[in-house]
Structure formats: C-alpha cells, structure tokens
C-alpha cells in the first residue's frame with residue numbers, strides 16, 4: 001500500500017486502522033475495545049486485550065526461526081562478539097526470568113537496569129517483560145546521583161548492574177556508582193544482581209544484598225518460566241527523557257499498543273522483514289535502544305545488532321565492517337555520531353561491501369544538511385531522518401520506505417507517521433498556521449498506540465507538561481516547526497529556545513544550520529541572549545573541524561556573514577565563540593540552556609544529564625577570552 005492511503009486510513013478511521021494493525025502481534029485474549037477515550041487526556045488502546053512483549057519478541061519465533069540469529073552483541077571494547085539465535089535467546093531469557101522470580105520479582109514490581117550495551121541487558125529487559133515486571137533502564141554512563149533519583153522514583157525491588165562498562169578502551173567501573181547511588185537513595189532494593197564481566201577486578205560486594213548472576217544462572221539454566229499475560233494498558237516499562245529542557249520526565253509505556261506500534265513500524269518504516277538484519281547504534285538506555293535494538297526487531301523476527309563502543313574506535317570503519325559482515329539492511333544512528341565520523345576521512349565509507357545496506361535512519365537531533373550530504377554521498381544509500389520523542393516511542397515524522405519511498409528533502413524528517421495528526425499552530429492564539437509559517441508542533445489526540453500513557457507516578461505532570469499549553473485538546477511537542485504545502489515538516493528547535501530578536505522569532509536550528517554551512521564548522525549551537533534594545537540577540541558557539549588553519553577571527557567573521565546572507569540581518573549573531581567542545585546531554589543533544597545561563601549569568605536548571613562538565617569550563621574560558 002502507498003503511504004498516502006495508509007496514512008489517510010490511520011487518521012480518518014483510527015479504530016478500524018489500528019484493529020487491523022493489531023493483527024500483527026499475538027494476543028492471548030483479543031481486545032474488547034480498540035480505543036477508550038472517555039477520560040481525556042488519558043486514553044487506552046486495545047482495552048481488555050491481553051498480551052506479552054517477551055512472548056511476541058521471542059517465543060513466537062522459536063518454532064519458525066529458532067535457528068536464525070536474533071541478537072548479535074558486539075563489543076568493540078572487549079573484542080567479544082556474541083551471536084544468539086532465537087532458540088538461544090529463548091533459553092537465556094527464560095533463565096533470567098527464573099532468576100528474577102527466585103528473587104521474588106513478579107508482576108508489577110519495578111526493576112532498575114543499569115548496564116552497558118551487552119546481551120544481558122537485553123535478557124534482563126525481556127525477562128522483566130516476560131513476568132510482568134516493569135523495567136527502568138538507566139543509561140550506564142549516568143553518575144550515581146542520576147541513578148539514585150531514578151531508584152527513588154521507581155522504587156525497584158531489584159537493581160541489575162554490571163561491574164563495569166568500557167569506552168574508548170578505558171574501563172569505567174559501575175559498581176562503585178551503584179554503591180554510591182544506594183547510599184544516597186531513600187529507597188533500597190532488596191537485592192543488587194551483578195553481571196560480572198570480569199572488568200573491574202576490585203569489585204566489592206555487600207553481603208546479603210549483592211548477588212552474582214553467574215552462579216544463579218547456573219542454578220536456573222534451562223528453566224522455563226510461563227509468560228504473564230498483561231492487560232494491554234498495564235505498564236511495560238519506564239524510561240526518562242533526556243533532560244534537555246529541564247528535569248527528566250519518567251515516561252510510562254504500556255504493553256499492547258506498544259507491541260503493535262513496534263510490529264507495524266519495523267516493516268513499514270524501517271523496511272525490515274523477518275530474517276533481515278537491523279543495526280541500531282543506540283544505547284539500550286535510550287528510547288531508540290528500547291524500540292529499535294530490542295523490541296521492534298525482535299517482535300518483527302529480524303536480527304538485531306547491539307554495539308558497545310564508539311563510532312570511530314578502533315577505527316572509523318568499524319560500523320561498515322559490521323554492516324558487511326552481517327548483511328545489514330537498515331542502519332539506525334544519530335546525527336551526533338555521523339558528525340563524529342565526518343571528522344574522519346570519507347574513504348572509510350567506501351572500504352566495505354555495503355551492497356545489502358538499503359537505508360540509513362537517524363534520529364534524535366536535527367540532521368544538518370552538510371552532514372546529510374556527506375553521509376549520503378559517501379555510503380550511496382538514502383539517509384532517512386526521523387523525528388520522535390521518548391514520549392512517542394517510535395517515529396512521529398519520517399518517511400516510510402517499507403511502504404514506498406517519498407522524496408527525501410534534506411533538512412526535513414518528512415511526513416507524519418500513521419496515526420499522528422499534526423498541526424503547526426500559533427503560540428499565542430493556538431490557531432493552525434498556513435504552510436511556511438513557524439509555530440509550535442502539536443498532535444491532535446488520540447496519540448497513536450505506542451506513545452506514553454502518563455508520567456510515572458505523576459499524572460499531574462503528564463497533563464501539565466503536554467496538555468496544558470493550549471487546551472486539553474492538543475498534545476504539545478514543545479518543539480518549534482514549519483511545514484511546506486506537501487506536509488514535509490522541519491523541526492526548528494525547542495519552543496523554550498526560540499530566539500526573539502526585535503519581534504522576529506527564530507528557531508535555533510535555522511541559525512545553527514546556516515553557521516554549519518561554513519566549511520570549517522564541525523558543529524554549532526546558538527542561544528538567545530538578553531539585549532536591552534532588541535529583546536534578544538543570537539550568540540553562537542562553534543566547534544571547528546580538525547586541521548583548520550585559518551585565523552579564528554576570520555572564520556567567525558565569515559560564519560557571521562553567512563548567516564546574514566542566508567537568513568538576513570535580523571539573525572546576525574551578535575558574537576561567535578569558537579570552542580573545543582559543546583555541552584551535550586548523555587544522549588548527545590545540545591544543552592543550549594546551559595550555554596545561555598553561562599552567558600547571561602542565570603540559573604541553568606537541572607544539569608544532571610550533562611555529559612561532560614569539562615565542556616562548560618571550556619565555554620567559560622571562551623567567554624573570558626572574548627569572541
């Protein structure tokens with residue numbers, strides 16, 4: 001079916017459409033009602049249906065494709081690769097579930113998983129799903145304080161962790177962070193289950209609390225654990241947003257609608273059929289990792305590659321070598337990772353046989369045009385940007401090459417996904433704007449299956465964060481966007497970050513994109529800074545590509561000139577600072593509010609998800625030096 005037809009059905013007859021899509025998964029009991037919208041803005045999909053994510057991801061495939069690879073966990077750090085068939089995965093997940101059950105974990109209990117991208121993280125997630133426990137994966141790079149906050153929020157019965165992670169050849173012990181987090185947290189899980197990789201030789205254990213997975217695994221190996229069938233709207237997992245705009249929100253996901261969205265999107269968006277190979281470079285700690293490293297490819301009977309390591313370590317060819325070796329069809333990465341690769345020689349993109357690679361998907365941040373061109377030309381495959389949020393759980397704006405590929409327009413992730421009714425509206429009046437006018441991107445409820453059901457333990461925050469900006473009839477994405485007459489939408493930045501220069505409203509994206517067209521620019525961040533005359537003026541922070549020899553002042557001047565030429569004098573950056581690094585969240589998003597706070601000497605807000613505090617020192621020094 002063509003995209004237009006598919007999309008039209010999804011918004012004109014949503015219940016009929018989703019009832020049809022629901023046939024893609026196994027239901028233990030079929031739903032009684034497709035959509036219950038009687039208590040807005042809370043809505044329920046597939047009411048009364050019972051199903052299980054683990055059953056759909058694993059059990060269902062064992063008879064038909066038990067010998068096929070399900071998960072390939074590659075560590076470029078340790079050099080170890082583990083290949084697991086669906087049968088192997090079934091066994092490992094059951095064993096893990098038996099261990100969880102032996103520790104008293106059951107239906108509705110929370111389990112915090114604090115692990116790097118290793119196979120056991122996937123086993124643990126699926127084992128939780130199997131027995132109806134609610135997992136909350138905390139990105140392994142987070143510090144003790146972040147972990148403590150998430151422990152207190154979820155109140156888990158169990159914490160699963162590893163001894164250590166690795167990054168760029170260095171070992172980063174996790175266990176001391178677990179101990180520190182539990183010292184800080186008010187809530188204490190009954191046990192800490194340790195998957196010992198043998199990396200942190202000094203790992204200490206607290207008697208009675210800390211248990212070794214290996215020995216429990218040996219006791220329960222081969223045990224089968226029956227699936228716990230869950231009502232479609234019961235929680236499946238919790239996952240925190242990146243904290244780019246403030247305190248992270250604990251997104252609560254349900255079971256049935258999520259399984260349906262995963263099954264539909266893996267074929268229609270990612271163009272992956274059973275037996276084909278998907279390689280997402282995300283960490284399991286993010287939304288992309290949950291959906292496209294774990295649940296969607298497995299529910300779709302595909303092979304999923306899981307990668308521990310950096311994009312260019314041991315060398316910039318590592319990802320393409322893996323694509324060749326496993327015959328990857330769809331790759332999924334982030335603009336941030338592509339910009340890391342772009343600093344390297346483009347010949348790395350041509351070294352391997354990528355004849356089976358059909359698509360490169362990216363998400364998470366605006367994909368700037370120079371990077372999009374660089375990677376498309378280098379790989380010779382289309383790059384398909386997709387826009388989504390932790391809240392949505394799957395792409396909201398994308399192209400759907402699994403149906404038919406519409407033209408890729410650089411700068412725009414594309415068209416609305418099935419079930420998403422979108423508008424760009426005026427921030428003040430709430431009126432829908434005509435094409436080519438900038439405004440707030442909103443979704444008209446119901447949000448399609450797969451999206452959040454609420455903020456964990458905080459229904460009020462769910463309503464106030466997303467449904468209170470205009471009225472309860474619209475979900476605000478909190479992103480600023482523009483649409484063309486064909487429906488292609490371009491994200492211009494966060495509504496919080498919009499820069500208002502003498503009444504002209506500019507998205508951060510527009511100016512950053514313009515600065516990035518300068519050949520010396522690696523990455524740019526722009527913030528609005530208070531100005532007595534104009535209200536605000538744009539201030540730019542830029543990193544340069546390796547090997548730039550021009551004088552910095554000359555480069556900055558030229559960047560400024562480009563913005564004026566491309567966007568007009570109103571967008572002219574008041575100052576341009578060249579820095580070595582930009583502050584980012586752990587998930588690789590520019591933390592503009594921290595830059596703004598440094599320039600204006602104001603409160604930056606919650607910085608717990610900041611990746612490298614050194615980047616802020618760097619900015620401080622640049623500010624002292626002057627532009």
Ligand code: ATP
Nearest residue numbers: 241242243244245364365366386387388389390491
């Ligand atoms: P928080 O909600 O805590 O502030 P966050 O919004 O960064 O953090 P995520 O859910 O990880 O948390 O990120 C979603 C946001 O990322 C989107 O709202 C949007 O701003 C941005 N984003 C995601 N994909 C794209 C894309 N393809 N193009 C432009 N922006 C994107």
Ligand code: MG
Nearest residue numbers: 241242245389
């Ligand atoms: Mg957000």
